[in-house]
Amino acid sequence: MMSRVQTDLVNVPRVEAKSILETKSLTRRFRTLVAVDQVSISISQGEMFGLVGPNGAGKTTVIKMLTTLLAPSSGDAWVAGYDVVHHAAQVRRVIGYVPQLLSADGSLTAYENLLIFAKLYHIPRRERERRIHDALSFMGLDEVSDKMVREYSGGMIRRLEIAESMLHRPRVLFLDEPTVGLDPIARKAVWDHIQRLRSDFGTTILLTTHYMEEADELCDRVAIMHLGKIAAIGTPSELKASVGEGATLDDVFVHYSGYEVDSVGNFREVSRTRRVARRLG
């Protein structure tokens, strides 16, 4: 496993030249709580970037601001050169987004789910069927495309959602906790598909996770978030080296997040995560 990660990193050189996503002192307050505190990151074209941290660290809030769902309290952010506040419409055209919650519509078939989104993204009619077909076979769902999504397993739903978010060939893809609640085999399948997305389409991917092995396996660079701030940022090997000889990313996580059990997260979040897990069950 380790050696594979290393070769991946060699095969995918970091493109320093052009940043496709940038935030400057990005901040979001909810009344007295500072959910995201002066976050400044820069992500290069084609990079796979991981935001890691315990529940309540502010990862999802960062994603919501970058996907224009939530306005920043202060600071700036640009996606593909567009300001997320002043050019929100342009930003929405170039991004793909898979929310943390299971967002495929269970009362429709997979094909219908994709069709509706192909239409919302104005994919030309003559191109639509081909894109949908390609997306389904890319995710290994072509056999079950006419089944109702409520009969899908959790891993299949996730793959469908990622397929949906890629229909319009976004330049930046946001994956919020893509494997939360999945069993190890389904998780591995989702990982493989995410990696193939990047190699086939060169999509820049920002993902959040609280699984260290996921960040280690997938990401070129990782930022560890703690209480709304970036506590550390670097390649997985840089981060490990910064903590000490033989450290794992788990050690890095504990080191930088000062993680204490029960210190963060709230009832609503826990109930959401459990609900997602139950639906995936």
Place this chain on the structure above:
Amino acid sequence: MLTAAFNFTTDTVTIAELEARKLHHDFTELLTRAVQPALWLLIFGEVLAQIRAIPTGQLSYLDFMTPGILAQSVLFIAIFYGIAVIWERDLGILHKMLASPAPRSALVLGKALSASERGLSQAVIIYGLAVLIGVHINWSPVSVLGVLLVVILGSALFSTFSLIIACLVRTRERFMGVGQLLTMPLFFASNAIYPISIMPVWLQAISRGNPLTYEVDALRSLMVIGGVSVYGTVVDIAALIVSTAILVLIAARLYPRVI
């Protein structure tokens, strides 16, 4: 400008298509909705028709009441439609919609038309019930099309109102409370099952500000033989269109708040 209008229309239709596909998969839901209007017409209507207590002009009480019950069942479906949006928020579907390039007003109007699809199914059911109990239906094509148009407008109006409430209260529990609080006053402070003229003056004033009154007034003039409009059918329809447009604009502004 023209492209924007075209895109707006296709986005709206896409959202409405989503609902049509869902209804196509689950038809039984529509049928269970037939129970309530049936009870009103068959029990309440038949009993009140016996005692002849309500002055309904030349119309029999059942003829008078049937358009009111159509408006009522459309209202009851539409006023709880906002809960679908809270549900979609809880599932994450709404997040994806709002991160797509579709304009918010198209998402809202699409939702309104989705509610209209359900409203139209009610119209079909109530036409059927009305025939069963011998209501004198006006079958001229213009009248029937007029009824369907008013049902579409009425559903869109009250479902958008419901969407606004959903954006403000944001949880299912609070929404159910507010929804129940609103339904009965909207229904009783209208001309649905009795004419406004028999109300006390203060209630008459409220009823004239209630959009349901104009919906019922238009339906009464179109749906049954001998039905007359108090305010004028065109005025009624104009009132419905204007109120719906205003509510859609408000809802489009509030929509992202539900997240």
